[in-house]
Amino acid sequence: MSARSESRESLGFQHRHLLGIEGLSVAEIDVLLDLADGYVEVNRRADKKQDVLGGRTVINLFFESSTRTRTSFELAAKRLGADVINMSIAWSSIKKGETLIDTAMTLNAMHPDVLIVRHPDSGAVKLLSEKVNCAVINAGDGSHEHPTQALLDALTIRRRRGALKGLLVAICGDVLHSRVARSNIYLLTTLGARVRVIAPPTLLPSKIERLGVEAFFDMRKGLEDCDIVMMLRLQTERMQGSYVPSVREYFRFFGLDHDKLKAAKPDALIMHPGPMNRGVEIDSELADDLDRSVIREQVEMGVAVRMACLDALTRPLQAAAEGEQTR
Amino acid sequence: MSATGSRTAYLGARLLDPASGLDAPGALLTEGTRIADLGPRLFADGVPEGIEAVDCAGRCLAPGLVDMRVQLREPGEEHKETIQTAGRAAAAGGVTSVAALPNTDPVVDDVAGVEFVARRARDVKLVKVYTYGALTRRLEGAQMTELGLLSSYGAVGFTDGVKPVANAQVLRRALSYASAFDVVIAQQPQEPTLATGSMNAGELATRLGLSGIPVMAEVIMLERDLRLAELTGGRYHAANISTEESIKVIRAAKARGIRVTCDTAPHYFILNETAVGDYRTFAKVLPPLRSEADRQAVAEAVADGTIDAIASDHSPHDQDSKRLPFVGADFGIVGLETLLPLALELNHKGSLSLLDLLDRLTRAPSEILGLEAGCLKAGQPADLVIFDAERPWRIDPEAFRSKSKNSPFEDHPVQGKALRTVVDGRTIFEAETDGGV
Numbered sequence: 001m002s003a004r005s006e007s008r009e010s011l012g013f014q015h016r017h018l019l020g021i022e023g024l025s026v027a028e029i030d031v032l033l034d035l036a037d038g039y040v041e042v043n044r045r046a047d048k049k050q051d052v053l054g055g056r057t058v059i060n061l062f063f064e065s066s067t068r069t070r071t072s073f074e075l076a077a078k079r080l081g082a083d084v085i086n087m088s089i090a091w092s093s094i095k096k097g098e099t100l101i102d103t104a105m106t107l108n109a110m111h112p113d114v115l116i117v118r119h120p121d122s123g124a125v126k127l128l129s130e131k132v133n134c135a136v137i138n139a140g141d142g143s144h145e146h147p148t149q150a151l152l153d154a155l156t157i158r159r160r161r162g163a164l165k166g167l168l169v170a171i172c173g174d175v176l177h178s179r180v181a182r183s184n185i186y187l188l189t190t191l192g193a194r195v196r197v198i199a200p201p202t203l204l205p206s207k208i209e210r211l212g213v214e215a216f217f218d219m220r221k222g223l224e225d226c227d228i229v230m231m232l233r234l235q236t237e238r239m240q241g242s243y244v245p246s247v248r249e250y251f252r253f254f255g256l257d258h259d260k261l262k263a264a265k266p267d268a269l270i271m272h273p274g275p276m277n278r279g280v281e282i283d284s285e286l287a288d289d290l291d292r293s294v295i296r297e298q299v300e301m302g303v304a305v306r307m308a309c310l311d312a313l314t315r316p317l318q319a320a321a322e323g324e325q326t327r
Numbered sequence: 328m329s330a331t332g333s334r335t336a337y338l339g340a341r342l343l344d345p346a347s348g349l350d351a352p353g354a355l356l357t358e359g360t361r362i363a364d365l366g367p368r369l370f371a372d373g374v375p376e377g378i379e380a381v382d383c384a385g386r387c388l389a390p391g392l393v394d395m396r397v398q399l400r401e402p403g404e405e406h407k408e409t410i411q412t413a414g415r416a417a418a419a420g421g422v423t424s425v426a427a428l429p430n431t432d433p434v435v436d437d438v439a440g441v442e443f444v445a446r447r448a449r450d451v452k453l454v455k456v457y458t459y460g461a462l463t464r465r466l467e468g469a470q471m472t473e474l475g476l477l478s479s480y481g482a483v484g485f486t487d488g489v490k491p492v493a494n495a496q497v498l499r500r501a502l503s504y505a506s507a508f509d510v511v512i513a514q515q516p517q518e519p520t521l522a523t524g525s526m527n528a529g530e531l532a533t534r535l536g537l538s539g540i541p542v543m544a545e546v547i548m549l550e551r552d553l554r555l556a557e558l559t560g561g562r563y564h565a566a567n568i569s570t571e572e573s574i575k576v577i578r579a580a581k582a583r584g585i586r587v588t589c590d591t592a593p594h595y596f597i598l599n600e601t602a603v604g605d606y607r608t609f610a611k612v613l614p615p616l617r618s619e620a621d622r623q624a625v626a627e628a629v630a631d632g633t634i635d636a637i638a639s640d641h642s643p644h645d646q647d648s649k650r651l652p653f654v655g656a657d658f659g660i661v662g663l664e665t666l667l668p669l670a671l672e673l674n675h676k677g678s679l680s681l682l683d684l685l686d687r688l689t690r691a692p693s694e695i696l697g698l699e700a701g702c703l704k705a706g707q708p709a710d711l712v713i714f715d716a717e718r719p720w721r722i723d724p725e726a727f728r729s730k731s732k733n734s735p736f737e738d739h740p741v742q743g744k745a746l747r748t749v750v751d752g753r754t755i756f757e758a759e760t761d762g763g764v
Contacts, residue, residue, distance in 0.1 A: 243504075
């Protein structure tokens, strides 16, 4: 790995941006996961500093508040030696459309190498990526995709179970609004896992089956024989009678507790993208059960996966720069 | 089945069970709270010792009626009706199960409300009282109630009572959410922005100078609701169907496979708008009494099964709510004690067989609400009615057990009367004038 800083070989990951999981091949996903696996070891060392992004500028551009994801990306970029700038913009306070493109153009003029973008509107990150010359990583766009979350989930599962192929994975909760769910559905089905979604019908988007998943309205039925149980966060404003009648009803029928978990395989792993609503979608004790819950492990994998994504996306940039020098 | 329960044999009856298609002379045995046996050959060799025998003298013995739409007014408006007075009225009408609307004060929109109704019904110990849960909190049409919890505590369906949910998104989500629990959502379709008048829109309303409620107020919301039911896969029940056009819409929806059922009340197939006559507020009801063509269409739809169930739409009002200028009077008709005799008119006029009529009053509503009721079968609760299908009499609201007397059927001649009503094997009503039964 130490050789990486001098001359980084091409990995077979040819995308300029990482905007989503949809459309990635098995080989491309494997490249990122293999690379991330290496960074897990790096991150466990006392000396974590790498130099593969030395001299590069990374901008964290967050139009939606986030602590975990932004910190994870910032740490990933810093460990790879990049210069990192954080920009948080309250999207609600500015106008849409032209302003987003203006922001992109302005930042582009500062010659960043990677833009990491989170935006409350689906598709906004793609729009921005079309206006800049650098690599763009989608850190979550509306209810569309959150590719690094799906990759870190896959890495967590792969390290625990060896492979994803043939596993039965249940994604439970607010699938309707969840970018995590969509990215995970694309990734898991691409890698050959079987995916179920379990939610009240009001929190399932229409035609979800067309994404290659099975839909259930009943937790016990849906969790039957599952290897992995992924819980999703339910936003407070969605629990007040519009999508779901109340918190207590949601927990009673769709919250993960010991009783419902019995339907899954005895060694089923529990995952959650965080931050958790204890007592809403997941029983507090269960979330802390280290035999079952890999929620903290997911956070660790997050940094490694983001390092891998930054690494993979900047290799073509490096090659291009070297090409310019030799010309 | 309780082995120790007391046993009663009902002999010489005309057994009528719409669920199995049985219509034959025979006997029925109850043991404790359940039906133990029935059939044409039962007790052909006499009744053994220790069994109480009741001679039905050739009268009809059918499952007790299931009235899927009543307003009990308790809690909150006990001066109009209580669970006890409604229970006595129901028993006198041959009704053994009622499903109460949640539009009481407070509204039945939480578990405590559902449990209150159940507890009062246990105390009163007359007919079985089920309740709908409110579909939205405080019937405001905005936030859905805890459908899953309420249904696990016994709510048999969900509705905002006499008030339809106007917001399409709210109803869509409710239908969608309810489908996970397979509970029915009932709605009296009435587009509120169109249903602002006080009687059927038409010539009579024009002559009386009253603002009319057009047929389309019902049809427009019904069509919208059916589209939402189709979109969500939810189970939808339309209450109080009053127009020919609505029936066409429901017939088409059923043919398309939409999960829809509907009911009507006797006044929609017996009376038309002329009953309003000279501003008779007892005939003021929502939806309003319609044209003669509509009335005939409703009667035909009950006969052909497009209308699944007949409910009383029992809506008690005190004198003060009705003795007002027509526009200011409340909507509603009491119906528990007249449901059976009025419904029998369809049979007497030859529209449909007695068995088919009883289907609309017993098996169908029971199935829509998922009750353990509405059929004669060994092992089922012994909820029975013995009635004379022919006896002529005139309706006298002053004799009603119900606290409220707001019926437009005063002095209306009918044929047919409940003689004995049995709930869980226990006789809760016996007609005074009848010796044998």
